[in-house]
Each structure stands twice: as structure tokens, then as C-alpha cells.
Amino acid sequence: MGDDKQKVLLIDxxxxxxxxxxxxxxxxxxxxxxxxxxxxxTTMLLKVLEEExxxxxxxxxxxxxxxxxxEGYEDYKGGRxxxxxxxxxxxxxxxxxxxxxxxxxxxxxxxxxxDIIGTLTRLADEQGQxxxxxSGDKDMLQLASDRVTVLLTRKGVSEVERYTPEEIAxxxxxxxxxxxxxxxxxxxxxxxxxxxxxxxxxxxxxxxAEYGTVENVLEHMGEIKGKLGENIRSHHEDAxxxxxxxxxxxxxxxxxxWDELRWTGYDxxxxxxxxxxxxxxxxxxxxxxxxxxxxxxxxxxxxAHQASYETVWVAGPAEWEALNGxxxxxxALVVESHGENPHQSEGIGLAxxxxxxxxxxxxxxxxxxxxxxxxxxxxxxxxxxTGYDLHKAELVLARSGIExxxxxxxxxxxxxxxxxxxxxxxxxxxLQRMGLPSIxxxxxxxxxxxxxxxxxxxxxxxxxxxxxxxVRRLARPLAEELDKAGMRTLYYELEQPLAVILAGMEKxxxxxxxxxxxxxxxxxxxxxxRIMSEIYRLAGFEFNIGSPKQLGEVxxxxxxxxxxxxxxxxxxxDAEVLEKLEPYHEIVxxxxxxxxxxxxxxxxxxxxxxxxxxxxxxxxxxxxxxxxATGRLSSQFPNLQNIPIRLEEGRQIRKAFVPSEPGWHIVxxxxxxxxxxxxxxxxxxxxxxxxxxxxxxxxxxxxxxVFGVPADQVDSNMRRQAKAVNFGIVYGISDYGLSQNLNITxxxxxxxxxxxxxxxxxxxxxxxxxxxxxxxDGYVKTLLExxxxxxxxxxxxxxxxxxxxxTAMNTPIQGxxxxxxxxxxxxxxEELRERGLKSRMLLxxxxxxxxxxPPEELETMKxxxxxxxxxxxxxxxxxxxxxxxxxxxxxxx
DNA sequence: GGATTCACG
DNA sequence: ACGTACGTGAATCCA
Numbered sequence: 001m002g003d004d005k006q007k008v009l010l011i012d013x014x015x016x017x018x019x020x021x022x023x024x025x026x027x028x029x030x031x032x033x034x035x036x037x038x039x040x041x042t043t044m045l046l047k048v049l050e051e052e053x054x055x056x057x058x059x060x061x062x063x064x065x066x067x068x069x070x071e072g073y074e075d076y077k078g079g080r081x082x083x084x085x086x087x088x089x090x091x092x093x094x095x096x097x098x099x100x101x102x103x104x105x106x107x108x109x110x111x112x113x114x115d116i117i118g119t120l121t122r123l124a125d126e127q128g129q130x131x132x133x134x135s136g137d138k139d140m141l142q143l144a145s146d147r148v149t150v151l152l153t154r155k156g157v158s159e160v161e162r163y164t165p166e167e168i169a170x171x172x173x174x175x176x177x178x179x180x181x182x183x184x185x186x187x188x189x190x191x192x193x194x195x196x197x198x199x200x201x202x203x204x205x206x207x208x209a210e211y212g213t214v215e216n217v218l219e220h221m222g223e224i225k226g227k228l229g230e231n232i233r234s235h236h237e238d239a240x241x242x243x244x245x246x247x248x249x250x251x252x253x254x255x256x257x258w259d260e261l262r263w264t265g266y267d268x269x270x271x272x273x274x275x276x277x278x279x280x281x282x283x284x285x286x287x288x289x290x291x292x293x294x295x296x297x298x299x300x301x302x303x304a305h306q307a308s309y310e311t312v313w314v315a316g317p318a319e320w321e322a323l324n325g326x327x328x329x330x331x332a333l334v335v336e337s338h339g340e341n342p343h344q345s346e347g348i349g350l351a352x353x354x355x356x357x358x359x360x361x362x363x364x365x366x367x368x369x370x371x372x373x374x375x376x377x378x379x380x381x382x383x384x385x386t387g388y389d390l391h392k393a394e395l396v397l398a399r400s401g402i403e404x405x406x407x408x409x410x411x412x413x414x415x416x417x418x419x420x421x422x423x424x425x426x427x428x429x430x431l432q433r434m435g436l437p438s439i440x441x442x443x444x445x446x447x448x449x450x451x452x453x454x455x456x457x458x459x460x461x462x463x464x465x466x467x468x469x470x471v472r473r474l475a476r477p478l479a480e481e482l483d484k485a486g487m488r489t490l491y492y493e494l495e496q497p498l499a500v501i502l503a504g505m506e507k508x509x510x511x512x513x514x515x516x517x518x519x520x521x522x523x524x525x526x527x528x529x530r531i532m533s534e535i536y537r538l539a540g541f542e543f544n545i546g547s548p549k550q551l552g553e554v555x556x557x558x559x560x561x562x563x564x565x566x567x568x569x570x571x572x573x574d575a576e577v578l579e580k581l582e583p584y585h586e587i588v589x590x591x592x593x594x595x596x597x598x599x600x601x602x603x604x605x606x607x608x609x610x611x612x613x614x615x616x617x618x619x620x621x622x623x624x625x626x627x628x629a630t631g632r633l634s635s636q637f638p639n640l641q642n643i644p645i646r647l648e649e650g651r652q653i654r655k656a657f658v659p660s661e662p663g664w665h666i667v668x669x670x671x672x673x674x675x676x677x678x679x680x681x682x683x684x685x686x687x688x689x690x691x692x693x694x695x696x697x698x699x700x701x702x703x704x705x706v707f708g709v710p711a712d713q714v715d716s717n718m719r720r721q722a723k724a725v726n727f728g729i730v731y732g733i734s735d736y737g738l739s740q741n742l743n744i745t746x747x748x749x750x751x752x753x754x755x756x757x758x759x760x761x762x763x764x765x766x767x768x769x770x771x772x773x774x775x776x777d778g779y780v781k782t783l784l785e786x787x788x789x790x791x792x793x794x795x796x797x798x799x800x801x802x803x804x805x806x807t808a809m810n811t812p813i814q815g816x817x818x819x820x821x822x823x824x825x826x827x828x829x830e831e832l833r834e835r836g837l838k839s840r841m842l843l844x845x846x847x848x849x850x851x852x853x854p855p856e857e858l859e860t861m862k863x864x865x866x867x868x869x870x871x872x873x874x875x876x877x878x879x880x881x882x883x884x885x886x887x888x889x890x891x892x893x
Numbered sequence: 894g895g896a897t898t899c900a901c902g
Numbered sequence: 903a904c905g906t907a908c909g910t911g912a913a914t915c916c917a
Binding site for chain 3: 544546547548549550569598599602603606607627628629630632633634635636637638639641642727728730731732733734736737738740741797798799802803806807809810811813814818846
């Protein structure tokens, strides 16, 4: 030990990890490993490091084996629950991370972490050094002294409380040594230390205030009156033993020298790599490690990520010439644009990585004469372009009249297939997950939301170049991962071609008659006004019906209707609640109708009107191929997958969706019961298969089997209930969910389910098997090998696990249905082109395809579309699609 | 920006 | 005992 000022920080590893595990919400990385305890530990560590600035540092762990305490008392820590696997799997991760922090770790067979820490604080005391102990365990307070401070975590892990001997005295009226006596008397159920029965903290403190120590209490136990005195006298041995067990052993034979604990900080590159592995993105940003890589340091400029390329800002003839020459060697393309909606986003720039150079082209110069070769390359169907979100790039470029045709590999799409639930689609996040040196996040360069700004040319060039280089670095590893996961065909035969087809549909758009919407909007408006005044009259005053808060006050406080359900913030007023309240007051029905009409007005009349492009009178939605966890598409700006149909009032909206050419028709075809047919196929259930082979009404068939009656005795109510059971089966059934849906008791619902499983034993087996398989593999698959990871399937938390189990049952069904209609779209696109048809595919709504069709092709398409859909993927049961047509989408029913 | 509600499959 | 049906997107209110 030198005489310079030293401060040693001693962390009780096990205690903090436990605290962190139970304090933090569940958290897993993309491979399903739990990381919440490590994350919580790290947050605490960073905070304490910052506040304490130690010169020496140690994390102590309990050794796995029995400690010396067990020798005298077998039940020591006997009452403890076994460590959950979600926690034990985190210890190796934590130890590895601590190594990346360059922090020493000790554990020693036969001793616990607090013994090691106790020994080191004794040494610190003796040698006049300062020590700070961090733990979640109050026992540690016995170590406090003039030189030793104890920090105890409180609610959560990152908040700590400081205990000096003075603080302990003022809080408990005890010296640090008396903390041992305190526990000797009151015991500790978590460590299975008995103490004296009937003695809790209050009594123990009273006894210690009077007698000072356990020994002195026992000496005077004869004079203590009542039940308390009896208990002490009959359990005096327990008290002595408890005190022994609670005493931290401070003579552990440690081999390590003081100097080995010296800590001079971490290597940013090493720590960044460790964080990336754990996917602690927020910590990387918090410590500003995003530039730190294994190869380089955290320095600025090119050293930051050891760029192996030169950025070329394409501005003059020389650069254009170089770029044009490099196009045939191009390895990656990035198109940067404003905003999320590619149909209205302005381009910012392009970056093309080719060999040792990355060329960055400001978007405006894409239209210059020099850019002719670049435009040709973009439009070249054989260019074999690798990029990031080429679907969006195609739409952005299309707005400028530039084609993007040679798409061959998209790292965003590939990453989605590898893990469709990963929320962060950014290149920076993707690099981190793949363990590659990362680049700045777009938000760091551009800002986000209203603060979005294109930086100066130099910064823009650097960032776009980094992105193109990132695409290039990611392409091969992602392609290899796809291969390994058996998703090569899924990618190249289905998703990649589909991306181009979707862009085509979006560019085509669908004609929507503004006048028709406006006309309908007027009807809705007069309805809304009529209902509003009725509601105000019944309430006795005007209020904002659209405010759930005000509405709740009117219904439940003013009118005194019964409260059915509450939300986090107050009364629930959703439709389910209102339907139950209908009999109580006529205002309820009006409110429901008001809700329906205002929804239609704001979302569908006003919302859609805003999206009609004046240039062509069409709506161009944006299908997202990388959002839904099951493999479905999603639709945005606007969403054309949720246009009303169930209620006649709203269904009228569909009359505004018309063909874009006079005399043409809308043709719509939808799969009949695709999910239950998929279930019949993958479960192999004979009864279900037979039902579909015989073209039976599946809900009637279900009713027959569940209620045990012949077809002619199935009434509409039985069929309705059977239909709900079928929905439940597809969603991953639970008695609770079904009972909610059918408004029956859970018991009745459970009986239905049991009946169903008896009638369709193959389905029961599928449900059992798929859950077991998900538990085994950590993921489930669709027929086309699409994957979804379910990290919570092994959770000890019932809710999380149940959710994952239902997802395991549902995803192969919903996902396979999504696979099939996507295949049908690829086939339909081929058919239209091969047959030279003018008909156009416009929309996909999960199980439905919508086309516009010239009159001379109507008969052809009425056969071709359902046939192509039915043949898209052969199952053990027939697939069936129904087709309809009309002058608008409403009529095509 | 989160919570609530509701449109669709 | 636990307490939710599966998957989306958009509008509105309100802190």
C-alpha cells in the first residue's frame, strides 16, 4: 500500500445480482438469453463508479459449494427457493462483462461474498484505507466504521443509501457491531436464521437498547417478563447460534494482494464489444462508446471505426467519372430520404460502396447529365444491387422518375427474417446485434421528429458512406445466417421478389372518389350532430364525449352507472363496457353510435381524403414487410388493411374505392377459412381434415362435435359459440379468453375447450407438441420455415410464459397463412406478366387480394385469381378462395 | 409521448 | 394462484 489516497470499492456480487434480477423487468437479447440482472447490475455499477471514483475495485461472489456456516447448521439458507434458471444463466454473462470492465472478481470455496468483503474491510481499517461496500443485504452494516461506508440498494438497484456508523446510530440507535445482535434476536427468514420467536425488529431494538448485546440479554433473561421472557429462555441457544450465523467472518485466507485490486478504468473498445454482445444499446450511448471498436480506440475521425474506405463526395467531373467506372463493382447501395412515408419523402442522397471507396451523391445531382450512367445502373434489372430497405428506396426514387430494378439482397429484409420481433431496424442496431463495429445512429446525425436536420455535406457524406459500408459488411454474414436457419428459399423465392411486387402495387395505387367520401361524410356529420345534442340533453349539460375522462365522469359519477372495469387512469369506457351498460340508460346506446360515427368520420372520411393524391386521384399505401412478428404485411399512410366492413354504415366507405379506368371492375378474392385449413394440415387432425375435404361449414361441424348433435340440430347460437371456439383455437386458447369472448363462466369455457379437444384430438396434440417444441428450441416455425423466437417460453413468470405459449400455438398458423398468400401474390404477378394481362393487383388484406380488371379480362380473372390462390401451396386439405367483383370494392363482396 | 379506443384479418 | 384471447395502424385526449 502506498501513502497516496486510496479508496477501495467492494461489491457484494450475489446480493446485487439478486436485487437486480427481481427489480428489473424481464429483458432478453436477440438469442433469447436473459440479461435483466446483468443490466441492472451494470446500471448500479456505473452509478457507483461515478459517485465514488474508487482507486481499487472488487466484486466478490459466493462460491458454489457449502460454506463453513453449513457445518454448524444444516438449515442455513435452507428455506431459499432454488435460483431460477433465468437468473443463473446470467452469472457467466456478468462475470464476462466484469472482465471487460477490467474489474477483479473473487470467490473462494467455503466462504460467502460478505466474508471476503468483511476481511478486506478489516484490512482497510487496519491499514488506514477508505473502503466502500455495496450490497443489498442489511447484515453488511456490521462492517461500517470510521473508514468503511456501506451502501445499501433500495427499491431497485441503482438507488443506494449511505450508511456510516453515525447514520446507523441515528436510524437504529445501534453500533455497527450491534447489527449482529439485532439479527441474532430477530433472525432472518431469507437465510433461515431462526432468532427468537416473537421477536421482530421493534422488540429486538428495545432489548438491545436496554442490554446492549445478545449475551447480556441472555444473562438477564430471568428478569424479562411475560411471553417474551419465556421465548428468550426457551430459545436462548437459537439466539446464540443466530448471532454466530449472522457474524461476518473477517479472517478469510486471501491470497491476492491489495495491488491486484487497483483499478484504472476500462478499455472503451472492450467494454463496447461486451455491451454489443449483450445488446445494451442504451449503455453504449450513455457511455458514448458507439465509436469505440475492438480495432481502434474512441478517437475521432477515420480512426473511430478504422474505416477501410475513402469517402468520395461526388461533386465534380473527376468524381463522376470515378463513380461511373466503379458502378460495375458496386457492393452496396443506400438511399437516404426525409420522413417515414416514401410516397412523400424527398431524397437526401445516395451512397454506393465499391471497393476501397464509398461514393456519396447528393440527391439533387441525380438529375444531372453526369448522372446518366448512375440512373442506368439503378434501372438495370441485372445490376444485382445489395442495399438496406430497397423497397423504400425504390419508392423514393420512383417519385423522381428514377427506376430501381436490380434488387438482389436487402439486409433489412434479411435481418427481419432472422428475427422478426427485433424492434430496432436501424443499421447501427443491426451491426451491434451482429457483433460488427457499429456506426452512428441516424438520430444522432439527423436528430428526430421536428428536430430532423440534414447536416453539412461533410457530416452527411461521412454518415451515408458509413451506412453503405455497413450494408456491405452485413450482407455476407446475414446471407450465411439465412442459410444456416434454412430460410434461403423463403428469402430468395418469396420475400425478395415480393418486395418488388409490393412496390409495384403501391406505385399503382387505388383510385378513391373524393366526392363519394365527402358525400358520405356529410351523412355521418349530420348523424354526429343529432346524436351529440341528444347526449347533451340526456346528460343535462355539454361535455367532450370524446374524452374518456369526461365521459367516465358523466356515466359513473353523474348518472351513477355501475363501474364494470377500470383502466390505469380511471374508468374504462370501451365498447365492451358500454354494451353491458346499455340496459341501464338510453344514453349508452347513443354514445356507442357516436363513437362509431366519429371513428368513421375522422379515420376514414377525413383520414382517407387527406391521402388522396391530387395528381392521380389515388391512394398509395405503403406495405411494410418487416414489421409483423408473424410474417404478415402491414399497411401504413394510410392503412388500407382496416377499411370498415363489419357494420353496414362503415362498409359504405368501400363504395369510394373504384377502378382507375372507366369500365373496369374491382375483383376481390379471399381465402375461405385459411387459418383453420392450415391448422388441419399442420395438426393432421383427421376430423378437421375430413370436414374441409367434404367442404363442410367448419363452424357447424365444430358445433356438431362439441355439442354432440347432428347437423340439423345446430342452431345459430350453437354455431356462434363454435365459431368463437375456433377463433380461440387459432389464437392459442385459454378458458379465460373464451369466457370473456362468449360472456360465459370460465368453467363453461373450459368445458367447451375440453369438448373441442376430445372431438379433435389431433389439434390437442399439435397444441401440446408445439409448446413443447418451442420450449426446446426457443422458437417456432411456419411451413415455409419462417421463424419467431419466443424467449419468454421458459419464463418462470406465469403471465409471460402463458403469453409465449399462446404465441407458439398461433404463430405457425397465422404465419403459414401469411406465407401462403405471399406465395399467391408472387404467382399472380407471374401469371399477369406471362399472360400479358392488363389487370393489376392493388391490395392485400391478409387473406384477400384486390385487383382492377378490364372488362375483357373479367372472366379470365374470375377463374385465374381464386385458382392461383388455391394452388399457391398444396396442403393436406384443399385451399379455397371465393371471388367477387363489382364497380367498386363494396360491390365486390 | 403514453394511454385509450377502435377499425381490420 | 396466477389473469390474456393472435396480429396490426390511426385518431384523440391529456399530462
